[in-house]
Amino acid sequence: MTKTNAADDARGAGLGRLRRAVGFWGLMFISLGSIIGSGWLLGALTTAVIAGPASLVSWVLASVMLAVLALVHAELGAAYPVAGGTARFPFFAFGPVVGFTAGWMSWLRSVLIAPIEVEATLSYCDRIGWVRDQVRILHPDGTLTAWGLLIASCFMLLFTLINIVGVKLLAATNSITVVFKTAVPLLTVAVLLSLVFHASNFTAGGGFAPYGAHGVFAALPAGVVFAFLGFEQAIQLAGEARDPQRDVSRAVIVAMAIGTAVYLLLEIAFIAALDPAAVAHGWANPVGKGDFGPYATLATAVGAGWLASILYVDAVVSPAGTGLVYLAGATRLAYAMGREQLLPRPMARVSRRGIPVVSVLLAFVVGEIAFLPFPSWKALVSLVTSAAAVMYAYAPVALYALRVRDGDRPRPYRLPAWRVLGPAGFVFADLIFYWSGYEADWKLGFTIVLGLAVFAGSRLATPATERRALRWRPALWVWPWLAGLVLIGRFGRYGGVRSLPEWWDLLIVIVFSLVIYYAAVRMAVSADAVDAAVTAEAEGESEPRPPAA
Structure with missing residues (x-):
C-alpha cells in the first residue's frame, strides 16, 4: 500500500457514509424553503426605507445577479455531487487553503442564519398584543430580552433535534412547511392588491428614486440579497440526493425562479398598500416607527384581520x-471540511442514521453564541450578506478553473456563455460585498483571521502522515483579493470615508475583480491534482444510489 493510499484510508476510517434519500422535490423545497424565510416578512419594509419605490429596482438587480451565481452553482453541483459543495468546489480547483477560506465563509454564513431566522420570528410575534402583554420578547429597539433569548434557544434546540433524527425527516418536514410558506406570501399579494392599490405611492416622498442610485445599491445588503440567499442549499445536500446529476441543477434553477417571482410581487403589493399620507414626505416610517410586522399591519389597516392572523402563524413557520434548513447546510459544510482535514476529523463522523452529529451540535452551540453579540434581525443581515458574497465569489472562479482543468467530466447542466457569465458572477459577488458596507466588511475580515487560526490548530492536531499538502501557490490570489476589497470599502461610499467619487467606486471594484479573477484561474492546480482530489473526496462519502422501485 502506498503512503498516499494509507493516508486516505486513515482519513476515511470510521467516518461512515451519507445516505442518498432525497429526491428532486425534496431538494427543490430545501432551496426554496431557504429563499422564502424572514426576507419576505421584513425585507420589503427595510428596503423601502432605504430606497423608496426604487427598491423594486433593487429586487430586480439582485435577482439578476443572484440568478447568474445560481446557474454557476447549478453546473458545479451537478458535476460534483458531494456534500458541502460550496466548500469543496474551490478545494478541488485550488487546494486546501482556498477550500478552507471558502468553506469557512460558507459555514459562518449558514450557521448564523438559523439564529437570524429565529430572531425574525420573535420580532413578528412581539407584535401580537397578548404575547407582548404576557411575555416581553423584545426591547423597544428590537433586541432580545432574557425571555426572548430563552424562547430563541428552544427554537434552536428543535432545529437540532430534527437534524439529528435524519435527512429524510428534514426533507419531509421542510416540504410541508415550504408549501405553506409559499402559499401565504402569494395570498398576501392577492389580498392586498385586490383591496387597495395606491399608484401614487410609486412616485411619493421625492419621486420614484428619492435617494438615487445610492439608495438602490444600499438596499441590496439591507435585506434584498439576504432574501435570495439559500438557493445553494440543495447543493450542500447533494451527497444525500438520490440522483444528484439529474436533480441538483433543476432544483436550484426552479427554486430561484419561484423565489424571484414571489419577492417582486410582494414588494409591489407592499408599496401599493401603504397609506399615501405615511410616505408623502419621505420613507423613514412607512408603517409606523418600531413596527417589525409590516404585512400584518397593512392587512389590519385594509380590513383583512383574518390575513393578519395567518401572517402571524407564518411568521413562525x-x-x-x-x-431548520440552514442548520442542516451548516452541518454538511462542517462535515465536508472534516473530510478534507480542514476541521478536526470528528466533524466528519456520522451516526448510524447517516447524520454528522458532531457537526450538528457545533452548529447549535455557535448559533446560541450568536444571539449575544447580534441580538436583533437587522444586526446580523449585513454581516451575513457580506459573508455570502465572499462564499458565492469562489464558485465562478472554481467553475472556470475546473472547466479548463477538468473539462472532460460529465456535466448534466452547462452554464451558457460561461466565459462571460463566470467573470460576471465574480464581479457581482464583489459588488455585493462592497455594498454591504465597510463596517460589515472589516468584521468579516477579522473572522477570516480567526478561521485561519482554527485551520492551523486543526492541521497541527492531524498526524503528519495524514496531512495533505497545503498548496500555497494556488491560494496566493485570495489574500490580495480580500484585502483589496476591504481597502476599497474603507475609502468607498458605503460606510467608508467616501473618498472615492460616485460611480468611479463601482468601476474600481469591477476592474479590480476582473484582474483578480483572471489571475486566480491561472493559478489553479493541475488537471491530475483536480482528478485526484475529486476521486478521493467522492469515494466512500455516500451510500450507492438505491435501485429504482
Whole structure:
C-alpha cells in the first residue's frame, strides 16, 4: 500500500457514509424553503426605507445577479455531487487553503442564519398584543430580552433535534412547511392588491428614486440579497440526493425562479398598500416607527384581520423552516471540511442514521453564541450578506478553473456563455460585498483571521502522515483579493470615508475583480491534482444510489 493510499484510508476510517434519500422535490423545497424565510416578512419594509419605490429596482438587480451565481452553482453541483459543495468546489480547483477560506465563509454564513431566522420570528410575534402583554420578547429597539433569548434557544434546540433524527425527516418536514410558506406570501399579494392599490405611492416622498442610485445599491445588503440567499442549499445536500446529476441543477434553477417571482410581487403589493399620507414626505416610517410586522399591519389597516392572523402563524413557520434548513447546510459544510482535514476529523463522523452529529451540535452551540453579540434581525443581515458574497465569489472562479482543468467530466447542466457569465458572477459577488458596507466588511475580515487560526490548530492536531499538502501557490490570489476589497470599502461610499467619487467606486471594484479573477484561474492546480482530489473526496462519502422501485 502506498503512503498516499494509507493516508486516505486513515482519513476515511470510521467516518461512515451519507445516505442518498432525497429526491428532486425534496431538494427543490430545501432551496426554496431557504429563499422564502424572514426576507419576505421584513425585507420589503427595510428596503423601502432605504430606497423608496426604487427598491423594486433593487429586487430586480439582485435577482439578476443572484440568478447568474445560481446557474454557476447549478453546473458545479451537478458535476460534483458531494456534500458541502460550496466548500469543496474551490478545494478541488485550488487546494486546501482556498477550500478552507471558502468553506469557512460558507459555514459562518449558514450557521448564523438559523439564529437570524429565529430572531425574525420573535420580532413578528412581539407584535401580537397578548404575547407582548404576557411575555416581553423584545426591547423597544428590537433586541432580545432574557425571555426572548430563552424562547430563541428552544427554537434552536428543535432545529437540532430534527437534524439529528435524519435527512429524510428534514426533507419531509421542510416540504410541508415550504408549501405553506409559499402559499401565504402569494395570498398576501392577492389580498392586498385586490383591496387597495395606491399608484401614487410609486412616485411619493421625492419621486420614484428619492435617494438615487445610492439608495438602490444600499438596499441590496439591507435585506434584498439576504432574501435570495439559500438557493445553494440543495447543493450542500447533494451527497444525500438520490440522483444528484439529474436533480441538483433543476432544483436550484426552479427554486430561484419561484423565489424571484414571489419577492417582486410582494414588494409591489407592499408599496401599493401603504397609506399615501405615511410616505408623502419621505420613507423613514412607512408603517409606523418600531413596527417589525409590516404585512400584518397593512392587512389590519385594509380590513383583512383574518390575513393578519395567518401572517402571524407564518411568521413562525417561514423563518423556522429556513433556520431548520440552514442548520442542516451548516452541518454538511462542517462535515465536508472534516473530510478534507480542514476541521478536526470528528466533524466528519456520522451516526448510524447517516447524520454528522458532531457537526450538528457545533452548529447549535455557535448559533446560541450568536444571539449575544447580534441580538436583533437587522444586526446580523449585513454581516451575513457580506459573508455570502465572499462564499458565492469562489464558485465562478472554481467553475472556470475546473472547466479548463477538468473539462472532460460529465456535466448534466452547462452554464451558457460561461466565459462571460463566470467573470460576471465574480464581479457581482464583489459588488455585493462592497455594498454591504465597510463596517460589515472589516468584521468579516477579522473572522477570516480567526478561521485561519482554527485551520492551523486543526492541521497541527492531524498526524503528519495524514496531512495533505497545503498548496500555497494556488491560494496566493485570495489574500490580495480580500484585502483589496476591504481597502476599497474603507475609502468607498458605503460606510467608508467616501473618498472615492460616485460611480468611479463601482468601476474600481469591477476592474479590480476582473484582474483578480483572471489571475486566480491561472493559478489553479493541475488537471491530475483536480482528478485526484475529486476521486478521493467522492469515494466512500455516500451510500450507492438505491435501485429504482
